[in-house]
Amino acid sequence: MKNINWMQEVEKRKEALIADTQQFLRIKSMLKEEEKSDGAPFGEGIAKALAFMLEKGEQDGFTSKNLEGYAGHLEMGKGEELLGILCHVDVVPEGAGWTSDPYSAEIRNGNIYARGAIDDKGPTMAAYYAMKIVKELDLPLNKRVRMILGTDEESQWRCVDHYFAHEEMPTMGFAPDADFPIINAEKGICNLYLTQEAKAADGETILKELTSGRRLNMVPDVAKAVVQSKDAQEIAKRFERYVQDREGKVSVEGEMAVLELRGISAHGSTPEKGENAGLCLAAFLKHEKLDAAGAAFVEFTIQSFENDTRGKNLGIQYNDDITGDLTVNVGLLSYTEAEGGKLGLNIRYPVTTNLQETLAALEQSAGAHGFCMKDMSDSRPHHVDKDHVLIRTLQRVYEEQTGEEATLLSIGGGTYARSLKAGVAFGPLFPGKEELAHQKDEYIEIEDLLKATAIYAQAIYELAK
Numbered sequence: 366m367k368n369i370n371w372m373q374e375v376e377k378r379k380e381a382l383i384a385d386t387q388q389f390l391r392i393k394s395m396l397k398e399e400e401k402s403d404g405a406p407f408g409e410g411i412a413k414a415l416a417f418m419l420e421k422g423e424q425d426g427f428t429s430k431n432l433e434g435y436a437g438h439l440e441m442g443k444g445e446e447l448l449g450i451l452c453h454v455d456v457v458p459e460g461a462g463w464t465s466d467p468y469s470a471e472i473r474n475g476n477i478y479a480r481g482a483i484d485d486k487g488p489t490m491a492a493y494y495a496m497k498i499v500k501e502l503d504l505p506l507n508k509r510v511r512m513i514l515g516t517d518e519e520s521q522w523r524c525v526d527h528y529f530a531h532e533e534m535p536t537m538g539f540a541p542d543a544d545f546p547i548i549n550a551e552k553g554i555c556n557l558y559l560t561q562e563a564k565a566a567d568g569e570t571i572l573k574e575l576t577s578g579r580r581l582n583m584v585p586d587v588a589k590a591v592v593q594s595k596d597a598q599e600i601a602k603r604f605e606r607y608v609q610d611r612e613g614k615v616s617v618e619g620e621m622a623v624l625e626l627r628g629i630s631a632h633g634s635t636p637e638k639g640e641n642a643g644l645c646l647a648a649f650l651k652h653e654k655l656d657a658a659g660a661a662f663v664e665f666t667i668q669s670f671e672n673d674t675r676g677k678n679l680g681i682q683y684n685d686d687i688t689g690d691l692t693v694n695v696g697l698l699s700y701t702e703a704e705g706g707k708l709g710l711n712i713r714y715p716v717t718t719n720l721q722e723t724l725a726a727l728e729q730s731a732g733a734h735g736f737c738m739k740d741m742s743d744s745r746p747h748h749v750d751k752d753h754v755l756i757r758t759l760q761r762v763y764e765e766q767t768g769e770e771a772t773l774l775s776i777g778g779g780t781y782a783r784s785l786k787a788g789v790a791f792g793p794l795f796p797g798k799e800e801l802a803h804q805k806d807e808y809i810e811i812e813d814l815l816k817a818t819a820i821y822a823q824a825i826y827e828l829a830k
């Protein structure tokens with residue numbers, strides 16, 4: 366077999382690759398369920414983006430399939446085994462503050478700017494051209510190669526649920542939807558609630574309500590509490606001193622003091638990077654003489670989570686060499702006098718964790734304070750062994766193409782690759798590059814788009830030959 370210069374093959378197709386990427390980015394493919402129709406369960410834009418890729422594939426001689434608009438695929442090659450490349454055509458809403466129209470795909474300073482440029486339409490087009498190159502070079506393959514196009518990655522993954530209920534699971538595969546070099550381990554993600562029953566309040570100072578956080582996978586950055594007391598003015602003064610070094614405000618009306626403060630948001634997989642506004646407010650309330658139920662809520666909250674994002678206080682700390690520490694984010698704190706208390710936890714656990722034991726320990730710690738565990742949902746950890754042929758091959762290809770070491774990464778969890786049985790996240794963001802997915806002025810560097818295409822082309826060939 367002669368040596369193929371993959372980058373040269375990409376360069377030959379550079380103009381078309383850039384033009385196709387721009388055209389693809391100009392389709393506004395965000396979720397619009399109110400627009401859904403037959404064959405377009407997530408709205409017109411997403412259906413259009415899916416059709417765009419499938420039509421392109423048909424023109425280039427791939428076989429294509431559209432699964433009622435939930436997902437689709439493009440396939441080439443022959444063989445028992447199947448190599449999967451998992452991409453998605455949906456994007457998050459563009460938001461405000463863009464320098465250029467987020468759907469113009471304008472090129473400035475060698476970058477293509479658009480919603481979806483790096484997540485995930487740019488990489489989707491790179492992977493598509495990679496398949497196209499392998500096809501046009503007419504290289505012998507003994508696996509089938511299939512690009513799977515998801516449509517609901519940014520919301521509920523209903524696309525892959527539907528897809529894999531009807532289609533075969535690839536033998537192995539990769540998702541160009543995160544970082545280079547290779548993410549082969551992702552923690553498990555467990556969401557649950559700890560609830561406390563409401564009790565009639567007694568005492569001089571009553572915690573009427575406390576609210577903080579909207580999503581379990583984010584560190585809450587605002588918190589608000591309402592306290593009723595004859596000493597409302599005194600409480601307000603103490604609170605003002607407490608929030609001297611942070612952002613906060615208080616207002617008093619009669620016996621009601623409304624306390625508000627700001628923290629710092631962070632992703633639920635890295636709670637230590639944030640400052641949990643709800644915990645911060647609870648820490649203040651701990652020193653006030655609250656009614657019994659309010660005090661119990663605040664006390665349990667502080668005792669369990671203050672200065673501890675690793676589950677130590679709850680007795681559920683754990684750590685392994687593959688994925689590091691178990692983390693706990695208190696994404697939601699809510700208490701009302703009428704309904705009682707509720708804490709929403711986002712727990713990210715290492716791949717070797719015994720989840721049953723962890724949950725039993727948690728239930729026990731919470732139970733000792735009168736809290737019950739409710740509405741647990743779990744997404745299992747994801748791990749492909751470092752010696753798997755998939756990993757070995759991708760490492761070799763990455764090192765050949767970039768001259769850099771292909772270290773294996775483990776993360777707090779949640780890449781699209783976890784919907785494959787033996788799948789890893791493989792690019793498109795190169796180490797040290799700015800990450801602008803989901804933000805304004807999202808872009809992909811054209812140089813990186815080309816480089817990723819060359820890497821994917823060689824990877825597809827090496828894995829399927």
Ligand SMILES: [Zn+2]
Binds near residue numbers: 518
């Ligand atoms: Zn994505």
